[in-house]
Amino acid sequence: MKNLVEFSPAPIYIKLPTNKSSTRRLIYLSTNSHAETNNDHKVHTSHIFSLYLQQICKTNYMLPEAIKNEYDYIIVGAGLFGAAFAYKASQKGCRCLVLDRRQHTGGNLYCQEAGGIHVHKYGAHIFHTSNKEVWDFVNAITPFNRYTNSPLACFEGKLYNLPFNMNTFYQMWGVRTPEEAQRRLDEQRREAHEAMRKAGVEEPRNLEEQALLLIGRDIYERLIKGYSEKQWGRRCTELPAFIIRRLPVRMVFDNNYFNDTYQGIPIGGYNRLTDIMLKDADTITGIDFLHCHRIWDPESSTYHLTGPGIDTRCHYIVFTGCIDEYFNYCHGALEYRTVRFETEDLNMPNYQGNAVVNYTDTSVPYTRIIEHKHFESFGQAVYDIPHTVISREYSTEWKSGMEPYYPVNDDRNNRLYQQYKKLSENEPHVIFGGRLAEYKYYDMAPILEKVLSMEIPTSANPFR
Ligand SMILES: Cc1cc2nc3c(=O)[nH]c(=O)nc-3n(C[C@H](O)[C@H](O)[C@H](O)COP(=O)(O)OP(=O)(O)OC[C@H]3O[C@@H](n4cnc5c(N)ncnc54)[C@H](O)[C@@H]3O)c2cc1C
Secondary structure, three states: OOOOOOOOOOOEEEEEOOOOOOOOEEEEEOOOOOOOEOOOOEEEEOHHHHHHHHHHHHHHOEOOOOOOOEEEEEEEOOOHHHHHHHHHHHHOOOOEEEEEOOOOOOHHHOEEEEOOEEEEOOOOOOEEEOOHHHHHHHHHHOOEOOOOOOOEEEEOOEEEEOOOOHHHHHHHHOOOOHHHHHHHHHHHHHHHHHHHHHOOOOOOOOHHHHHHHHHOHHHHHHHHHHHHHHHHOOOHHHOOHHHOOOOOOOOOOOOOOOOOOEEEOEOOOHHHHHHHHOOOOEEEEOOOHHHOEEEEEOOOOEEEEEEOOEEEEEEEEEEOOOHHHHOOOOOOOOOEEEEEEEEEEEOOOOOOOOOEEEEOOOOOOOOEEEEHHHHOOOHHHHHHOOOEEEEEEEEEEOOOOOOOOEEOOOHHHHHHHHHHHHHHOOOOOEEEOOOOOOOOOOOHHHHHHHHHHOOOOOOOOOOO
């Protein structure tokens, strides 16, 4: 069990009186100089501003509200898994305390407000699912808009529609009918088979050979090669063939990227979704659970957690952080790929006319440009906001201290994860869930499917 490592300054809570709505409003005062506005309900302040607020508080606000000393669940991570778990557990009458080491809730879904535009700070997030239960669940919390993901690819200045469909084939070869397009594809695949046969190669040995067999040279060279090389940081001839198992093509003019029945973005942004999910839980941001001290008491089946501003007990812990970090990297560190974002606010209403444009040639160092306003503004509404925010995405090797984005599920890392999973099975009353704790890439809908199908014990609660 991990002992106390270091504490950040104790958070103070104040409860703001709300006029009309019943929404709880908390202000988190920290001595952290990194000030960040989160959302309508929670505001993180710098030290100076916190002193200023304390002055106001003497007259206007109730001060301070201590967290409770008993919870059913302490949930580590206010991302989608933690927030959905808190929502479900609160609905069952459980008391939940949610901790996150970031300065805001929402995890990777979090959006930063920039003059009427919701900037997807940790990468573009598009919700998509064919599961009606999940779609109804999120829409009952907050309605979603009609955003349809239709990315473009830019190669040497020319634009192509994605996913590969009749529009792409028209742009690539000028073909206008599915029959003509099919003939072209078959021709190119035949050439690739022939070349491999001549070279005495029976099975594709790398990603390049696999892609050539599946889709032919033109599409591979213009739309796959450069993008994959930037994404993985290696040449396609050095990447394993299994990375691309299928390359679906559509013989219709349809630029809708997903095959799912439902897709969209929460109207008003993702913070609205996660804020509502967390509304009945107590939430502390800017606190690292692994820097707190915890003791398991088998007699009462409870954890005693002490840390900055916290001295509380709980019956269960839900951990959504990195599983290797939880066990202090005792078997070694798991590896990730990550993305670096370069975000710019531009003095023009419409930069690229689409939310997502992929850059598929290697002469451009970034993989994509995201223009955030197009996730939520359509038609003339794009011009109602006179500026725009874009993010260039650079795929990067992950190093300690960086955001861990994509697990590298190769043999070495999967074996390592299994060792940690074994350890996790012996942790009393700790539920490990979400993309970091399960070392698995999850889209948002599968995360919700998982939480919705989970049993949430309430009767075993020793405090009742
Ligand atoms: C770049 C990118 C783009 C994506 N795009 C899409 C998309 O378009 N569509 C889609 O469906 N899915 C997308 N996803 C997947 C989506 O982000 C995940 O499904 C979702 O974020 C998983 O939620 P989570 O709660 O498991 O993890 P997270 O959102 O990472 O939440 C975990 C939280 O735990 C906190 N934490 C960790 N350790 C500690 C600790 N010790 N103490 C306190 N707090 C801690 C972290 O700060 C974090 O906030 C994308 C993912 C990435 C990386």
